[in-house]
Protein backbone atom coordinates (compact mmCIF):
# COMPACT_ATOMS: atom_id res chain seq x y z
CA UNK A 1 0.00 0.00 0.00
CA UNK A 2 1.58 3.25 -1.09
CA UNK A 3 1.15 6.35 1.02
CA UNK A 4 2.37 8.86 -1.56
CA UNK A 5 0.51 12.15 -2.00
CA UNK A 6 -0.84 12.87 -5.49
CA UNK A 7 1.82 15.58 -5.71
CA UNK A 8 4.54 12.90 -5.64
CA UNK A 9 3.06 10.75 -8.40
CA UNK A 10 4.76 10.56 -11.79
CA UNK A 11 2.52 12.42 -14.27
CA UNK A 12 0.49 10.01 -16.37
CA UNK A 13 1.30 7.07 -14.09
CA UNK A 14 4.49 6.24 -15.94
CA UNK A 15 6.76 3.82 -14.10
CA UNK A 16 10.23 5.27 -14.27
CA UNK A 17 12.19 2.72 -12.24
CA UNK A 18 12.96 -0.73 -13.58
CA UNK A 19 12.04 -3.81 -11.58
CA UNK A 20 9.92 -2.10 -8.96
CA UNK A 21 7.29 -4.85 -9.14
CA UNK A 22 9.38 -6.24 -6.25
CA UNK A 23 7.95 -3.48 -4.07
CA UNK A 24 4.43 -4.61 -4.79
CA UNK A 25 3.63 -7.53 -2.50
CA UNK A 26 0.89 -9.38 -4.29
CA UNK A 27 0.66 -12.15 -1.70
CA UNK A 28 -2.41 -10.58 -0.12
CA UNK A 29 -4.44 -11.40 -3.24
CA UNK A 30 -4.32 -15.07 -2.17
CA UNK A 31 -7.34 -17.04 -0.99
CA UNK A 32 -5.59 -20.45 -1.11
CA UNK A 33 -1.92 -21.16 -0.52
CA UNK A 34 0.43 -23.89 -1.70
CA UNK A 35 2.06 -25.88 1.10
CA UNK A 36 5.43 -27.53 0.42
CA UNK A 37 6.02 -31.10 1.63
CA UNK A 38 9.82 -31.54 1.23
CA UNK A 39 9.88 -35.33 1.76
CA UNK A 40 7.78 -35.85 -1.41
CA UNK A 41 9.89 -33.51 -3.57
CA UNK A 42 12.17 -34.85 -6.34
CA UNK A 43 13.54 -31.35 -7.20
CA UNK A 44 12.36 -31.48 -10.79
CA UNK A 45 11.66 -27.69 -10.52
CA UNK A 46 8.51 -27.91 -12.62
CA UNK A 47 6.95 -25.64 -9.99
CA UNK A 48 9.68 -23.03 -10.55
CA UNK A 49 9.19 -23.21 -14.34
CA UNK A 50 5.42 -22.92 -14.19
CA UNK A 51 4.98 -20.38 -11.40
CA UNK A 52 3.73 -17.24 -13.21
CA UNK A 53 5.28 -15.07 -10.49
CA UNK A 54 8.67 -15.40 -8.84
CA UNK A 55 7.36 -17.22 -5.79
CA UNK A 56 9.23 -20.56 -5.84
CA UNK A 57 12.40 -20.35 -3.77
CA UNK A 58 15.31 -22.31 -5.23
CA UNK A 59 18.78 -22.72 -3.79
CA UNK A 60 21.58 -24.73 -5.43
CA UNK A 61 19.11 -26.25 -7.85
CA UNK A 62 16.85 -27.43 -5.04
CA UNK A 63 13.26 -26.48 -4.29
CA UNK A 64 13.28 -24.66 -0.94
CA UNK A 65 9.74 -23.46 -0.44
CA UNK A 66 7.35 -20.65 -1.30
CA UNK A 67 7.81 -16.89 -1.08
CA UNK A 68 4.41 -15.96 0.28
CA UNK A 69 5.06 -12.24 -0.25
CA UNK A 70 4.45 -12.79 -3.97
CA UNK A 71 2.62 -16.13 -4.27
CA UNK A 72 -0.89 -15.33 -5.52
CA UNK A 73 -2.26 -18.80 -4.76
CA UNK A 74 -3.08 -19.67 -8.36
CA UNK A 75 -2.38 -23.37 -7.70
CA UNK A 76 -0.43 -23.97 -10.91
CA UNK A 77 2.61 -25.30 -9.03
CA UNK A 78 0.50 -27.85 -7.12
CA UNK A 79 -1.20 -28.97 -10.30
CA UNK A 80 2.07 -29.38 -12.22
CA UNK A 81 3.98 -31.08 -9.39
CA UNK A 82 4.50 -34.54 -10.99
CA UNK A 83 5.13 -36.77 -7.94
CA UNK A 84 2.56 -39.43 -7.00
CA UNK A 85 2.45 -38.19 -3.45
CA UNK A 86 2.31 -34.43 -4.19
CA UNK A 87 5.08 -32.24 -2.83
CA UNK A 88 2.83 -29.21 -3.22
CA UNK A 89 -0.80 -29.14 -2.01
CA UNK A 90 -3.24 -26.27 -1.82
CA UNK A 91 -4.85 -25.25 1.46
CA UNK A 92 -7.30 -22.52 2.35
CA UNK A 93 -5.63 -19.33 3.62
CA UNK B 94 6.03 37.40 -44.33
CA UNK B 95 2.40 36.36 -44.15
CA UNK B 96 0.74 35.14 -47.29
CA UNK B 97 -2.95 35.48 -48.16
CA UNK B 98 -4.49 32.36 -49.62
CA UNK B 99 -7.93 30.93 -50.25
CA UNK B 100 -8.42 27.51 -48.77
CA UNK B 101 -11.08 25.27 -47.30
CA UNK B 102 -10.82 24.57 -43.57
CA UNK B 103 -9.61 21.06 -44.26
CA UNK B 104 -6.93 22.35 -46.62
CA UNK B 105 -5.85 24.93 -44.07
CA UNK B 106 -5.53 22.34 -41.31
CA UNK B 107 -3.72 19.87 -43.58
CA UNK B 108 -1.30 22.68 -44.42
CA UNK B 109 -0.79 23.42 -40.72
CA UNK B 110 -0.03 19.73 -40.18
CA UNK B 111 2.50 19.82 -43.02
CA UNK B 112 4.20 22.77 -41.39
CA UNK B 113 4.15 21.05 -37.97
CA UNK B 114 5.79 18.06 -39.68
CA UNK B 115 4.80 15.46 -37.05
CA UNK B 116 6.86 12.28 -36.72
CA UNK B 117 3.80 10.05 -36.94
CA UNK B 118 0.27 10.45 -38.29
CA UNK B 119 -2.05 7.48 -37.87
CA UNK B 120 -5.47 7.98 -39.36
CA UNK B 121 -8.63 6.43 -40.64
CA UNK B 122 -10.69 8.72 -42.87
CA UNK B 123 -14.20 9.83 -41.95
CA UNK B 124 -16.41 12.56 -43.43
CA UNK B 125 -16.04 15.53 -43.06
CA UNK B 126 -12.46 15.20 -41.73
CA UNK B 127 -11.35 12.85 -44.54
CA UNK B 128 -9.58 15.47 -46.62
CA UNK B 129 -7.26 16.51 -43.80
CA UNK B 130 -5.48 13.17 -43.77
CA UNK B 131 -6.02 12.61 -47.47
CA UNK B 132 -4.23 15.85 -48.35
CA UNK B 133 -1.63 15.14 -45.70
CA UNK B 134 -0.95 11.73 -47.24
CA UNK B 135 -0.06 13.47 -50.52
CA UNK B 136 2.52 15.54 -48.62
CA UNK B 137 3.94 12.27 -47.30
CA UNK B 138 3.93 10.77 -50.79
CA UNK B 139 5.64 13.83 -52.26
CA UNK B 140 8.33 13.79 -49.58
CA UNK B 141 7.33 17.21 -48.23
CA UNK B 142 7.18 15.95 -44.64
CA UNK B 143 9.25 13.49 -42.62
CA UNK B 144 6.17 11.80 -41.24
CA UNK B 145 5.60 8.08 -40.85
CA UNK B 146 2.03 7.74 -42.11
CA UNK B 147 0.21 4.77 -40.63
CA UNK B 148 -2.96 3.62 -42.35
CA UNK B 149 -4.96 1.69 -39.79
CA UNK B 150 -8.11 -0.41 -39.88
CA UNK B 151 -10.32 1.73 -37.63
CA UNK B 152 -10.36 4.88 -35.55
CA UNK B 153 -9.81 2.83 -32.41
CA UNK B 154 -6.54 1.75 -33.98
CA UNK B 155 -5.79 5.27 -35.21
CA UNK B 156 -5.92 6.62 -31.67
CA UNK B 157 -4.09 3.54 -30.33
CA UNK B 158 -1.25 3.98 -32.82
CA UNK B 159 -1.11 7.70 -32.06
CA UNK B 160 -0.88 6.95 -28.33
CA UNK B 161 1.84 4.38 -28.97
CA UNK B 162 3.82 6.80 -31.13
CA UNK B 163 3.51 9.58 -28.56
CA UNK B 164 4.60 7.16 -25.82
CA UNK B 165 7.65 6.35 -27.89
CA UNK B 166 8.45 10.06 -27.85
CA UNK B 167 7.19 11.02 -31.29
CA UNK B 168 5.19 14.09 -32.23
CA UNK B 169 2.00 12.27 -33.14
CA UNK B 170 -1.25 13.45 -34.70
CA UNK B 171 -4.50 12.13 -36.07
CA UNK B 172 -7.77 13.73 -37.19
CA UNK B 173 -11.36 12.59 -37.02
CA UNK B 174 -15.07 13.39 -36.82
CA UNK B 175 -18.20 12.20 -35.02
CA UNK B 176 -18.56 8.40 -35.13
CA UNK B 177 -14.83 8.07 -35.71
CA UNK B 178 -14.21 9.87 -32.44
CA UNK B 179 -16.85 7.72 -30.80
CA UNK B 180 -14.96 4.60 -31.86
CA UNK B 181 -11.74 6.08 -30.45
CA UNK B 182 -13.39 6.85 -27.14
CA UNK B 183 -11.64 4.29 -24.94
CA UNK B 184 -8.19 5.39 -26.10
CA UNK B 185 -9.09 9.10 -26.11
CA UNK B 186 -9.24 8.87 -22.30
CA UNK B 187 -5.97 6.94 -22.17
CA UNK B 188 -4.18 9.60 -24.25
CA UNK B 189 -5.08 12.19 -21.63
CA UNK B 190 -4.47 10.07 -18.55
CA UNK B 191 -1.07 8.95 -19.85
CA UNK B 192 -0.34 12.68 -20.36
CA UNK B 193 0.56 12.43 -24.04
CA UNK B 194 0.93 15.67 -26.02
CA UNK B 195 -1.10 14.56 -29.04
CA UNK B 196 -2.82 17.05 -31.35
CA UNK B 197 -6.04 16.07 -33.10
CA UNK B 198 -8.17 18.22 -35.38
CA UNK B 199 -11.81 17.30 -34.80
CA UNK B 200 -14.13 18.28 -37.61
CA UNK B 201 -17.42 18.53 -35.74
CA UNK B 202 -20.21 16.37 -37.04
CA UNK B 203 -23.43 14.94 -35.63
CA UNK B 204 -23.24 11.55 -33.96
CA UNK B 205 -25.60 8.89 -35.26
CA UNK B 206 -28.48 8.20 -35.20
CA UNK B 207 -30.19 8.90 -37.40
CA UNK B 208 -27.11 8.75 -39.60
CA UNK B 209 -26.07 12.25 -40.55
CA UNK B 210 -22.78 13.64 -41.79
CA UNK B 211 -23.38 17.34 -41.11
CA UNK B 212 -22.26 19.73 -38.42
CA UNK B 213 -23.14 19.70 -34.79
CA UNK B 214 -21.10 19.47 -31.63
CA UNK B 215 -22.32 16.18 -30.18
CA UNK B 216 -18.96 14.53 -30.95
CA UNK B 217 -16.82 17.06 -29.07
CA UNK B 218 -19.32 17.37 -26.23
CA UNK B 219 -19.21 13.61 -25.76
CA UNK B 220 -15.51 13.80 -24.91
CA UNK B 221 -15.52 17.14 -23.12
CA UNK B 222 -14.70 15.38 -19.86
CA UNK B 223 -12.04 13.06 -21.29
CA UNK B 224 -9.17 15.25 -20.09
CA UNK B 225 -8.25 16.72 -23.48
CA UNK B 226 -7.80 20.44 -23.95
CA UNK B 227 -10.40 21.69 -26.44
CA UNK B 228 -9.80 24.67 -28.71
CA UNK B 229 -12.70 25.89 -30.86
CA UNK B 230 -12.50 27.74 -34.16
CA UNK B 231 -14.88 30.15 -35.87
CA UNK B 232 -13.37 29.91 -39.35
CA UNK B 233 -10.46 28.47 -41.35
CA UNK B 234 -8.06 31.09 -40.06
CA UNK B 235 -8.75 30.13 -36.48
CA UNK B 236 -8.61 26.43 -37.30
CA UNK B 237 -5.17 26.95 -38.87
CA UNK B 238 -3.91 29.16 -36.04
CA UNK B 239 -5.32 26.87 -33.34
CA UNK B 240 -3.72 23.79 -34.90
CA UNK B 241 -0.30 25.42 -34.78
CA UNK B 242 -0.77 26.69 -31.22
CA UNK B 243 -2.18 23.33 -30.13
CA UNK B 244 1.18 21.63 -30.58
CA UNK B 245 2.97 24.15 -28.35
CA UNK B 246 0.18 23.90 -25.76
CA UNK B 247 0.24 20.10 -25.73
CA UNK B 248 4.03 19.94 -25.43
CA UNK B 249 4.29 22.68 -22.80
CA UNK B 250 6.26 21.06 -19.93
CA UNK B 251 3.67 22.21 -17.42
CA UNK B 252 0.72 20.90 -19.46
CA UNK B 253 1.56 17.62 -21.25
CA UNK B 254 -2.02 17.00 -22.30
CA UNK B 255 -3.56 16.16 -25.66
CA UNK B 256 -5.31 18.95 -27.53
CA UNK B 257 -8.36 18.70 -29.77
CA UNK B 258 -8.84 21.46 -32.35
CA UNK B 259 -12.56 21.73 -33.10
CA UNK B 260 -13.98 23.17 -36.28
CA UNK B 261 -17.47 22.92 -37.72
CA UNK B 262 -17.96 20.19 -40.31
CA UNK B 263 -18.66 21.43 -43.85
CA UNK B 264 -19.33 25.01 -42.69
CA UNK B 265 -15.60 25.44 -42.02
CA UNK B 266 -14.09 22.22 -43.32
CA UNK B 267 -15.47 22.52 -46.86
CA UNK B 268 -16.01 26.26 -47.30
CA UNK B 269 -13.40 28.34 -49.13
CA UNK B 270 -12.18 31.29 -47.15
CA UNK B 271 -9.36 33.78 -47.30
CA UNK B 272 -6.75 33.36 -44.63
CA UNK B 273 -3.21 34.31 -43.81
CA UNK B 274 -0.69 31.53 -43.65
CA UNK B 275 2.86 31.50 -42.37
CA UNK B 276 5.99 30.32 -44.14
CA UNK B 277 6.96 26.75 -43.14
CA UNK B 278 10.13 27.94 -41.44
CA UNK B 279 8.26 30.41 -39.23
CA UNK B 280 5.96 27.64 -38.03
CA UNK B 281 8.91 25.32 -37.42
CA UNK B 282 10.71 28.01 -35.44
CA UNK B 283 7.54 28.71 -33.47
CA UNK B 284 7.10 25.08 -32.40
CA UNK B 285 10.82 24.38 -31.99
CA UNK B 286 12.29 20.92 -31.70
CA UNK B 287 10.70 18.37 -29.41
CA UNK B 288 12.36 16.65 -26.50
CA UNK B 289 9.79 14.29 -25.00
CA UNK B 290 9.62 14.19 -21.21
CA UNK B 291 9.62 10.42 -21.40
CA UNK B 292 10.05 7.86 -24.14
CA UNK B 293 9.79 4.10 -24.41
CA UNK B 294 12.85 4.19 -26.69
CA UNK B 295 15.33 5.38 -24.05
CA UNK B 296 17.09 2.11 -23.28
CA UNK B 297 19.26 3.72 -20.58
CA UNK B 298 16.15 4.78 -18.67
CA UNK B 299 13.54 2.08 -19.14
CA UNK B 300 9.95 3.11 -18.39
CA UNK B 301 6.55 1.48 -18.37
CA UNK B 302 3.58 3.36 -19.83
CA UNK B 303 -0.03 2.84 -18.88
CA UNK B 304 0.31 0.45 -15.93
CA UNK B 305 -2.37 -0.79 -13.57
CA UNK B 306 -3.28 1.51 -10.67
CA UNK B 307 -5.90 0.11 -8.35
CA UNK B 308 -7.72 1.44 -5.30
CA UNK B 309 -4.55 2.57 -3.54
CA UNK B 310 -3.21 4.81 -6.32
CA UNK B 311 -5.69 5.44 -9.21
CA UNK B 312 -7.26 8.38 -7.37
CA UNK B 313 -3.88 10.10 -6.85
CA UNK B 314 -3.09 9.80 -10.57
CA UNK B 315 -6.46 11.30 -11.49
CA UNK B 316 -5.96 14.14 -9.01
CA UNK B 317 -2.59 14.86 -10.56
CA UNK B 318 -4.17 14.80 -14.04
CA UNK B 319 -6.83 17.26 -12.89
CA UNK B 320 -4.07 19.57 -11.65
CA UNK B 321 -2.53 19.73 -15.14
CA UNK B 322 -5.87 21.01 -16.45
CA UNK B 323 -6.29 23.38 -13.51
CA UNK B 324 -2.87 24.92 -14.20
CA UNK B 325 -3.12 25.00 -18.01
CA UNK B 326 -4.84 28.36 -18.60
CA UNK B 327 -1.89 30.77 -18.11
CA UNK B 328 0.33 28.56 -20.27
CA UNK B 329 -2.27 28.48 -23.06
CA UNK B 330 -2.26 32.28 -22.89
CA UNK B 331 1.57 32.38 -23.00
CA UNK B 332 1.49 30.39 -26.23
CA UNK B 333 -1.20 32.74 -27.59
CA UNK B 334 0.99 35.72 -26.76
CA UNK B 335 3.98 34.23 -28.56
CA UNK B 336 1.73 33.46 -31.51
CA UNK B 337 0.44 37.04 -31.61
CA UNK B 338 4.07 38.19 -31.64
CA UNK B 339 4.66 36.20 -34.83
CA UNK B 340 1.33 36.69 -36.61
CA UNK B 341 -0.46 39.65 -35.04
CA UNK B 342 -3.44 37.34 -34.51
CA UNK B 343 -4.69 37.75 -30.94
CA UNK B 344 -6.16 34.79 -29.09
CA UNK B 345 -7.50 34.52 -25.57
CA UNK B 346 -9.59 32.01 -23.65
CA UNK B 347 -12.61 33.42 -25.48
CA UNK B 348 -13.51 36.31 -27.75
CA UNK B 349 -15.80 39.05 -26.48
CA UNK B 350 -17.72 40.96 -29.13
CA UNK B 351 -19.35 44.25 -28.08
CA UNK B 352 -19.88 42.75 -24.67
CA UNK B 353 -18.56 45.45 -22.31
CA UNK B 354 -21.66 47.64 -22.28
CA UNK B 355 -24.09 44.96 -23.46
CA UNK B 356 -27.37 44.22 -21.68
CA UNK B 357 -28.22 41.08 -23.58
CA UNK B 358 -25.71 38.55 -24.88
CA UNK B 359 -25.21 35.08 -26.20
CA UNK B 360 -22.48 32.50 -25.73
CA UNK B 361 -21.89 30.46 -28.86
CA UNK B 362 -19.11 28.18 -30.08
CA UNK B 363 -17.70 27.86 -33.56
CA UNK B 364 -18.89 29.19 -36.90
CA UNK B 365 -22.28 30.38 -35.62
CA UNK B 366 -20.42 33.11 -33.73
CA UNK B 367 -19.66 34.65 -37.12
CA UNK B 368 -23.36 34.73 -38.00
CA UNK B 369 -24.20 36.12 -34.58
CA UNK B 370 -21.72 38.99 -34.90
CA UNK B 371 -23.63 40.24 -37.95
CA UNK B 372 -26.82 40.17 -35.89
CA UNK B 373 -25.13 42.01 -33.02
CA UNK B 374 -24.07 44.78 -35.45
CA UNK B 375 -27.58 45.04 -36.84
CA UNK B 376 -29.15 45.22 -33.38
CA UNK B 377 -26.58 47.75 -32.22
CA UNK B 378 -27.57 49.97 -35.16
CA UNK B 379 -31.13 49.77 -33.84
CA UNK B 380 -30.00 50.78 -30.38
CA UNK B 381 -30.17 47.33 -28.77
CA UNK B 382 -27.23 46.73 -26.46
CA UNK B 383 -26.39 43.27 -27.75
CA UNK B 384 -23.11 41.43 -27.27
CA UNK B 385 -21.53 38.05 -27.84
CA UNK B 386 -19.00 35.73 -26.26
CA UNK B 387 -17.33 32.97 -28.25
CA UNK B 388 -15.40 30.44 -26.17
CA UNK B 389 -12.12 29.39 -27.71
CA UNK B 390 -10.73 27.32 -24.86
CA UNK B 391 -13.63 25.18 -23.69
CA UNK B 392 -11.46 22.74 -21.73
CA UNK B 393 -10.01 23.93 -19.39
CA UNK B 394 -13.28 25.73 -18.79
CA UNK B 395 -12.56 29.42 -18.09
CA UNK B 396 -15.27 29.72 -15.45
CA UNK B 397 -13.94 32.71 -13.51
CA UNK B 398 -13.11 34.71 -16.62
CA UNK B 399 -16.52 33.97 -18.18
CA UNK B 400 -18.34 35.18 -15.09
CA UNK B 401 -16.34 38.41 -15.21
CA UNK B 402 -17.18 38.92 -18.86
CA UNK B 403 -20.85 37.97 -18.62
CA UNK B 404 -21.91 38.80 -15.06
CA UNK B 405 -23.13 42.32 -15.89
CA UNK B 406 -25.65 41.14 -18.52
CA UNK B 407 -29.34 41.32 -17.74
CA UNK B 408 -30.14 38.33 -19.90
CA UNK B 409 -27.90 35.70 -21.48
CA UNK B 410 -28.62 32.87 -23.92
CA UNK B 411 -26.18 29.97 -24.04
CA UNK B 412 -26.33 28.21 -27.39
CA UNK B 413 -25.70 24.48 -27.62
CA UNK B 414 -25.17 22.67 -30.90
CA UNK B 415 -25.66 19.40 -29.01
CA UNK B 416 -28.36 18.17 -26.69
CA UNK B 417 -27.56 16.44 -23.43
CA UNK B 418 -30.89 14.58 -23.33
CA UNK B 419 -30.83 15.07 -19.58
CA UNK B 420 -34.27 16.69 -19.34
CA UNK B 421 -32.52 19.86 -18.20
CA UNK B 422 -30.27 21.70 -20.69
CA UNK B 423 -27.35 21.40 -23.12
CA UNK B 424 -23.72 20.94 -22.07
CA UNK B 425 -22.40 24.47 -22.58
CA UNK B 426 -25.40 25.90 -20.75
CA UNK B 427 -24.82 23.58 -17.82
CA UNK B 428 -21.19 24.71 -17.54
CA UNK B 429 -21.86 28.42 -17.95
CA UNK B 430 -24.90 28.43 -15.66
CA UNK B 431 -22.98 26.55 -12.96
CA UNK B 432 -20.13 29.07 -13.14
CA UNK B 433 -22.53 32.01 -12.94
CA UNK B 434 -24.64 30.55 -10.15
CA UNK B 435 -21.56 29.63 -8.13
CA UNK B 436 -20.52 33.28 -8.27
CA UNK B 437 -23.84 34.70 -7.19
CA UNK B 438 -24.54 36.46 -10.48
CA UNK B 439 -28.08 37.70 -11.06
CA UNK B 440 -28.09 37.41 -14.88
CA UNK B 441 -31.12 35.54 -16.23
CA UNK B 442 -29.84 32.64 -18.31
CA UNK B 443 -31.63 30.62 -20.96
CA UNK B 444 -30.52 27.81 -23.22
CA UNK B 445 -31.03 27.35 -26.95
CA UNK B 446 -30.33 24.03 -28.60
CA UNK B 447 -29.71 24.73 -32.29
CA UNK B 448 -28.34 23.44 -35.56
CA UNK B 449 -28.44 19.70 -34.83
CA UNK B 450 -27.42 17.52 -37.77
CA UNK B 451 -26.33 20.56 -39.76
CA UNK B 452 -29.65 22.43 -39.58
CA UNK B 453 -28.83 25.85 -40.96
CA UNK B 454 -28.79 28.79 -38.57
CA UNK B 455 -29.65 32.07 -40.23
CA UNK B 456 -29.48 35.68 -39.10
CA UNK B 457 -33.22 35.60 -38.42
CA UNK B 458 -32.79 32.66 -36.05
CA UNK B 459 -30.16 34.44 -33.99
CA UNK B 460 -32.30 37.57 -34.04
CA UNK B 461 -35.12 35.57 -32.46
CA UNK B 462 -32.81 34.64 -29.61
CA UNK B 463 -31.89 38.28 -28.97
CA UNK B 464 -35.60 39.25 -29.11
CA UNK B 465 -36.29 36.60 -26.48
CA UNK B 466 -33.49 38.01 -24.34
CA UNK B 467 -34.78 41.57 -24.66
CA UNK B 468 -38.19 40.34 -23.48
CA UNK B 469 -36.58 38.70 -20.47
CA UNK B 470 -34.53 41.81 -19.73
CA UNK B 471 -37.71 43.94 -19.88
CA UNK B 472 -39.90 41.71 -17.74
CA UNK B 473 -37.23 40.25 -15.45
CA UNK B 474 -38.91 36.86 -15.95
CA UNK B 475 -37.55 33.73 -17.61
CA UNK B 476 -40.49 32.07 -19.38
CA UNK B 477 -38.71 29.04 -20.91
CA UNK B 478 -35.22 28.02 -19.85
CA UNK B 479 -34.78 25.28 -22.46
CA UNK B 480 -35.56 26.30 -26.05
CA UNK B 481 -35.07 24.65 -29.42
CA UNK B 482 -34.12 26.97 -32.28
CA UNK B 483 -35.13 26.20 -35.84
CA UNK B 484 -36.90 22.90 -35.22
CA UNK B 485 -40.31 22.50 -36.86
CA UNK B 486 -42.98 22.62 -34.16
Ligand code: SF4
Pocket residue numbers: 033034050051052053055056066070071072073074075076077078
Ligand atom coordinates in the same frame (compact mmCIF):
# COMPACT_ATOMS: atom_id res chain seq x y z
S1 SF4 C 1 0.36 -20.93 -6.17
FE1 SF4 C 1 0.83 -19.96 -8.11
S2 SF4 C 1 1.93 -18.11 -7.50
FE2 SF4 C 1 1.95 -19.43 -5.73
S3 SF4 C 1 3.86 -20.53 -5.86
FE3 SF4 C 1 2.30 -21.80 -6.84
S4 SF4 C 1 2.41 -21.26 -9.01
FE4 SF4 C 1 3.48 -19.64 -7.88
Ligand code: SF4
Pocket residue numbers: 040041042043044045046047048063077080081082083087088
Ligand atom coordinates in the same frame (compact mmCIF):
# COMPACT_ATOMS: atom_id res chain seq x y z
S1 SF4 D 1 7.25 -29.62 -8.90
FE1 SF4 D 1 6.96 -30.78 -7.00
S2 SF4 D 1 8.56 -32.27 -7.07
FE2 SF4 D 1 9.09 -30.79 -8.63
S3 SF4 D 1 10.45 -29.37 -7.49
FE3 SF4 D 1 8.40 -28.56 -7.33
S4 SF4 D 1 7.63 -29.37 -5.41
FE4 SF4 D 1 9.42 -30.62 -5.93
